[in-house]
Amino acid sequence: MTIRLILAEDQSLLSSALAQLLDLEDDLEVIGTYGDGEEAFKHIKYEKPDVAILDIEMPKKTGLEVAEEIDRQKLPVKVMILTTFANKNYFQTAVKAHVHGYLLKDIPSDELIQSIHEVVAGKTIYSPELVSSILGDVDNPLSDKETQILAEIRKGGSTAEIAKTLYLSNGTVRNYISSILSKLGAANRIEALNIAEKRHWL
Amino acid sequence: MTIRLILAEDQSLLSSALAQLLDLEDDLEVIGTYGDGEEAFKHIKYEKPDVAILDIEMPKKTGLEVAEEIDRQKLPVKVMILTTFANKNYFQTAVKAHVHGYLLKDIPSDELIQSIHEVVAGKTIYSPELVSSILGDVDNPLSDKETQILAEIRKGGSTAEIAKTLYLSNGTVRNYISSILSKLGAANRIEALNIAEKRHWL
DNA sequence: CGCTCACTATGACATTTGTCATCTCACTTC
DNA sequence: GAAGTGAGATGACAAATGTCATAGTGAGCG
Numbered sequence: 001m002t003i004r005l006i007l008a009e010d011q012s013l014l015s016s017a018l019a020q021l022l023d024l025e026d027d028l029e030v031i032g033t034y035g036d037g038e039e040a041f042k043h044i045k046y047e048k049p050d051v052a053i054l055d056i057e058m059p060k061k062t063g064l065e066v067a068e069e070i071d072r073q074k075l076p077v078k079v080m081i082l083t084t085f086a087n088k089n090y091f092q093t094a095v096k097a098h099v100h101g102y103l104l105k106d107i108p109s110d111e112l113i114q115s116i117h118e119v120v121a122g123k124t125i126y127s128p129e130l131v132s133s134i135l136g137d138v139d140n141p142l143s144d145k146e147t148q149i150l151a152e153i154r155k156g157g158s159t160a161e162i163a164k165t166l167y168l169s170n171g172t173v174r175n176y177i178s179s180i181l182s183k184l185g186a187a188n189r190i191e192a193l194n195i196a197e198k199r200h201w202l
Numbered sequence: 203m204t205i206r207l208i209l210a211e212d213q214s215l216l217s218s219a220l221a222q223l224l225d226l227e228d229d230l231e232v233i234g235t236y237g238d239g240e241e242a243f244k245h246i247k248y249e250k251p252d253v254a255i256l257d258i259e260m261p262k263k264t265g266l267e268v269a270e271e272i273d274r275q276k277l278p279v280k281v282m283i284l285t286t287f288a289n290k291n292y293f294q295t296a297v298k299a300h301v302h303g304y305l306l307k308d309i310p311s312d313e314l315i316q317s318i319h320e321v322v323a324g325k326t327i328y329s330p331e332l333v334s335s336i337l338g339d340v341d342n343p344l345s346d347k348e349t350q351i352l353a354e355i356r357k358g359g360s361t362a363e364i365a366k367t368l369y370l371s372n373g374t375v376r377n378y379i380s381s382i383l384s385k386l387g388a389a390n391r392i393e394a395l396n397i398a399e400k401r402h403w404l
Numbered sequence: 405c406g407c408t409c410a411c412t413a414t415g416a417c418a419t420t421t422g423t424c425a426t427c428t429c430a431c432t433t434c
Numbered sequence: 435g436a437a438g439t440g441a442g443a444t445g446a447c448a449a450a451t452g453t454c455a456t457a458g459t460g461a462g463c464g
Contacts, residue, residue, distance in 0.1 A: 011286070016310035017219040024226075084213065108218035145441080156393030159421070172442050178422055188421080188450085190392060191358030345410065361451070374412055380452055390420085390451085 002026075003120055006047065007033040008040035008063060009055040009082070014105075021109055028116065037061025041069060044077055051116055056083040056090055064090060067097040078119050082112070086129070087200045088140070101125040140201045141183045149176045150196055153189050204228075205322055208251040209235040210242035210268065211284070212260045216307075223311055230318065239263025243271060246279055253318055258285040258292060266292065269299040280321050284314070289402045290342075293328075303327040342403045343385045351378045352398055355391050 005022060007030060009015040019030045031049055034040040036059040044052050044066070052070070054063030067079050080101035081094050094102050100119045103112065104127045115125050142150065152162040163173045177189065186192035196202045207224060209232060211217040221232045233251055236242040240262040246254050254272070256265030269281050282303035283296050296304050302321045305314065306329045317327050344352065354364040365375045379391065388394035398404045 011307050012310050013284075013307040013314065014216045014219065016312070017216070017223050020223055020311060021219050082215075105213050105215040108214050109222060110218070112215065143440095153392065154396075156388070156390065156396045158390060168441095169443055171444060174420095174422065175424095175443085178424085181422075186358070188358065188360060190355065190395070193392070194358045347411070370411095371413055373414060376450095376452065377413085377454095378411090380454085383452075 002029045003051060003116065004047075004049040005030045005116070006040065006044055006049040006052045008035075008037060008052065008058060008066065009033070010035045010058045011055075018109070018112075022113065022116075025113060028113070035059070037063060037066045041066045044070065045073070045075060048075070049077060050120060051078045051080060053080045053082050053116075056081060056085060064093050064097065067094060067099050071097045080116070080119060080125075085200075089200075091126075095126075103127045104129060140199075142180060142196075142201060146176055146180050146183070147201065149173060150180055150192065150202060153177070154193055154202065204231045205253060205318065206249075206251040207232045207318070208242065208246055208249065208254045210237075210239060210254065210260060210265060211235070211257040212237045213257075220311070220314075224315065224318075227315060230315070237261070239265060239268045243268045246272065247275070247277060250277070251279060252322060253280045253282060255282045255284050255318075258283060258287060266295050266299065269296060269301050273299045282318070282321060282327075291402070297328075305329045342401075344382060344398075344403060348378055348382050348385070349403065351375060352382055352394065352404060355379070356395055356404065 005028060007015055007019055007022075009018070012035065015033050015035070019033045022028045023030050031047060032043050034043060037054075038060040040052070040054065040058075041061060052066075054066055056063040063081055063083070067081065070077055070079055078100040079097075080103065081090075081099050082103050082105060083090065084105045086104060091102060101115055101124065103115060103125065106129070107127070118125055140147070148166065149162060152165060157165070159170055159173050159177070162168075163170045166173070168176075177192075181187070181189075181192055184192050184195045186195055193202070207230060209217055209221055209224075211220070214237065217235050217237070221235050224230045225232050233249060234245050236245060238261040239256075242254070242256065242260075243263060246268070254268075256268055258265040265283055265285070269283065272279055272281055280302040281299075282305065283292075283301050284305050284307060285292065286307045288306060293304060303317055303326065305317060305327065309329070320327055342349070350368065351364060354367060359367070361375050361379070362372055364370075365372045368375070370378075379394075382394055383389070383391075386394050386397045388397055395404070
């Protein structure tokens with residue numbers, strides 16, 4: 001029985017190289033490769049592959065959104081996330097969406113092939129590097145509101161604008177920012193952004 | 203005559219997939235794959251491959267630095283840059299280093315293989331998407347100093363810190379920033395960073 | 405030669421940002 | 435129902451940031 005695969009990955013070089021390579025395996029068959037989440041989802045839904053390999057950051061719909069949709073509709077597909085990002089939030093979202101694999105792009109292709117087989121055999125595979133790196137991650141000390149505000153800061157808005165979009169008073173926003181800065185040990189907004197980004201908290 | 207290749211790419215999945223795929227071609231032979239610029243350079247220097255395919259953003263040494271070093275030492279190697287980044291500065295640096303190819307990772311792998319052959323045959327290949335996207339780029343209105351200061355801003359330093367590291371007065375830095383903001387139509391530093399980054403000016 | 409432009413600088417000013425103490429109000433929780 | 439707790443708010447203050455006018459220097463150019 002050959003395993004039917006769909007690939008969703010927006011970097012054509014990787015996508016095409018991978019597709020050709022997987023196709024060379026005699027029990028694997030790549031029935032489609034798609035460069036954005038929406039297309040990929042459509043084809044997953046109607047062509048019912050055995051395994052869907054999804055990148056996270058893609059146009060239109062992220063791999064995580066696709067995974068959640070598949071989970072919600074209980075489509076009979078094994079979902080594997082394949083990403084560069086060893087990011088706690090991404091990983092947790094993926095786990096909640098009951099994905100069958102979460103692999104980082106820093107593995108060799110043999111390992112990917114092996115993982116596909118294991119997933120089809122019923123295993124669930126989380127990249128060990130990832131799990132340990134996640135466990136090793138310093139815990140995000142920011143509250144939800146603080147994180148939300150930091151995200152607004154990243155967009156470049158002033159205190160006043162942030163206050164308006166979040167329906168808070170000017171002073172409250174400044175208090176939150178003050179607290180963010182002290183929690184992150186930053187001296188200003190930009191430093192805070194850099195720190196939070198480096199630690200995968202954004 | 204088979205073409206001997208060295209690959210420098212820090213994303214293992216792509217690196218290994220590509221290596222296997224290229225090796226399948228009967229006139230191509232991948233004699234080494236390396237995950238950082240320094241290692242790659244050493245092996246390029248002593249194993250003298252026909253072609254070196256370099257990613258830009260890698261640990262230790264970027265692909266561009268490797269390319270410059272190869273150019274300076276006049277090593278008899280065809281250099282091809284393979285990157286995600288359609289960034290004017292990167293591209294210009296690469297051209298100055300006399301690379302023989304500059305390709306984006308959004309091409310299919312067949313095209314890469316074909317390009318390798320063309321480069322070996324003496325052609326110089328610049329990704330057409332890139333060239334046109336570069337030509338379509340709005341010209342950077344910032345002066346060198348302004349760009350330099352914006353780069354310092356990105357690191358998160360305060361006006362005073364920037365002034366100190368660049369040996370300028372506090373007021374001068376503030377004037378430059380003021381000018382940057384007005385040129386970019388930004389209301390504050392963070393917005394300026396976002397705009398400059400989006401337009402590939404950083 | 406004069407002109408423009410980039411670079412550097414000052415001072416004065418308004419605004420924004422960051423800090424801190426303090427307060428209210430709605431919810432738990434015991 | 436009293437004591438916490440956490441989200442949100444205020445006001446006052448200091449420091450940083452942004453704006454503007456003005457000015458000196460030197461390089462490059464027609």
